[in-house]
Amino acid sequence: MRFELSEDQQEIQRTARELLAERSSFTQVRAAGEARREDDALWAELRDLGWPGIAVDEAHGGSGLGVIELAAIAEELGRAVAPVPFLGTALAGLVVQHDASDGDRERWLPGLASGELRGAVTLPGDAVPVPGASDEGLVVVAGADGPQLHAPGSGVAVAVDAIDPTRGHGRVTVAGAAPRDGGPGGGLDRATIVVAAELVGVLQRALEATVDYVKDRKQFGVPVGSFQAVKHEAAQMLRDVEVAKVLVANAAWVADAGDQAKLSEAAALAKAAASAAGRRVSAQAIQLHGGIGFTWEADLHWLFKRAQIDAVLLGGAGHHRQRIARYAVPRAAAAV
């Protein structure tokens, strides 16, 4: 039992954090957000580094690493609210690689791995704004019978201006029911885990910004962080983030090295925790900043907005808790 990233994985995380601290500061995020334009130069740089293909197998032009490494990068991109079409492209790569046919792999993976082709994944019957969904990219609708792939130009995605202006979104309306399980080969499960990982990064940043602020901001002659109501709320934020973090770490590990029969349950647990924490923590960050937290200038809203989208993307907390309840039953029957 070693509940921590390996040296190599920590190195990937460190490199990503350092690069994004410089290339995706709030000033840069703001510039992209206000112009409603992704940062093409940053995206080109990340493509050169091979990030979009990190978890795509080598035969299709990727680096062949696992969900753990991909989640580590997604977490850093979330922390930086990076204005790039990474998430959708990486998610599409996972679903195509694990749930689609050999022919589709040949056809789509090399483009997704290099980032030349953009991708997006959504569930049938879901009307949420989907990051990365556009008529220029591959749109994957991950249904109960496996994924439907909509090629560029299919017209399935209609561009929308989502509340998060730091990346592009499209609405994809395909009828059908959201799948109970995570894709025939576990691709949708893996994608779900990576969304949860991005959320964890967003929340970690919101927590840190809040802790720094309440230590600094004085009212009644003392730092507001010395008031117990504020302390207890901050403690609750940490607890929410930690719970999401351990469940995401576990799910990523199950995806790469654990019992595949437990993957769907682990993914549902990770996303249910991250989605619930996503709403609470990003909202409390604004609350504990007071009026300044409600301003455009304070930058917290970039985190809040990304958290709202990620919280519902590939199923919100309620959807995943319904799945979890079903997993709890056979488990109990086996134990009793």
Add this chain to the structure above:
Amino acid sequence: MDLTFTPEQTAFQEELRTWFAANRPTDPPDDEDAAYQWRRQWQKTLHGAGLAGVHWPKEYGGRGATLSETAIFFEELGRAGAPLPADVLGLLLAGPTLMVWGSQEQKDRLLPTILDAEESWCQGFSEPDAGSDFGAVKTRAVKDGDDWVVTGQKVWTSGAQYAKWCMLVARTGDPAEAGGPAKHKGLTYFVLDMESPGVEVRPLVQITGSPEFNELFLDEVRIPDSAVVGGVGNGWKVALTTLMNERAGLAFFLQVRLRQQLDALVDRAAGAGGTDGVIDDPVVADKIADLHLRTEALRLLAWKGLTAIERYGQPGPEGSLGKWLWSETNQQLVEVAADVFGSEALIDGEPWAYELLRARGNSIEGGTTEIQKNIVAERVLGLPRV
């Protein structure tokens, strides 16, 4: 990340499973004193197999198990449906504290009888005016020749009715410090022989109706100077060693117990045994999903905390977060149980009724939830103390 056991750890787990299967204790007797003797007998059985103090170093008669093996032991103990040994306070708190701070004489005299369950311990920290504010203890110890003369009152002392020894914290410094900023300074940690003249134990009945804890009155009790642990005036530090040990190991047992309770609840809710499948009720299903999520998070937090200790030599935030999350989750669980089991959880003497009542103590004992949140905010997040 590697969430699997090494071959040695798997072998240890197998060994324990085999042993627990062959040595499963009988059902506990109803009578409280008889139940205590039954748990004492269970500790002796564990001791006979070298399993009473798995985490104790070999030089003190333990198995010298690593942290991971200790965790596995407590998980398997829980999984076997077996009770904790009778003298948890001795095995988990007093023993490890004496190993760090005790004199050779104290270790030689006191440690062996903890392991073999011949003598048990209680924890005399809390007082009527010193609960969360534990540094405010007023019980006085005054030097008289080679002895200390101790007078005062302790409260909520669990297991004092059975204990031979007590971890006693008393004030040896200026009594005026009790309410002041230097209150921690004048404290001293003693080993009190509960059979000394002047010691009186009065049962305190809990909301469950059973007197699991007590009031402890000390009237000019003489304690020899040789019973001071860790030096006069050093009681705060010694007591912190005790409190730090309070959660280690136990987290794994409690997490597995929670899982078992939840499985029993879900099984029942899903309709096993011919009752209604309440899990079809979306509200109950949602609550069960949340309990399942929290229980899994507790398991993972416990292991993550253990990795942090192995790596950095000290626990991360997982300890306080875990205690807080566990107590809240157990309380939610018994409430859902009351929904699922209906009247069974509301009839005196039924196990779920006992659990419903007993769980209210979880967020008070061992440091209240409010105090855990303070600790998380101040020590983990670094927010300013007033």
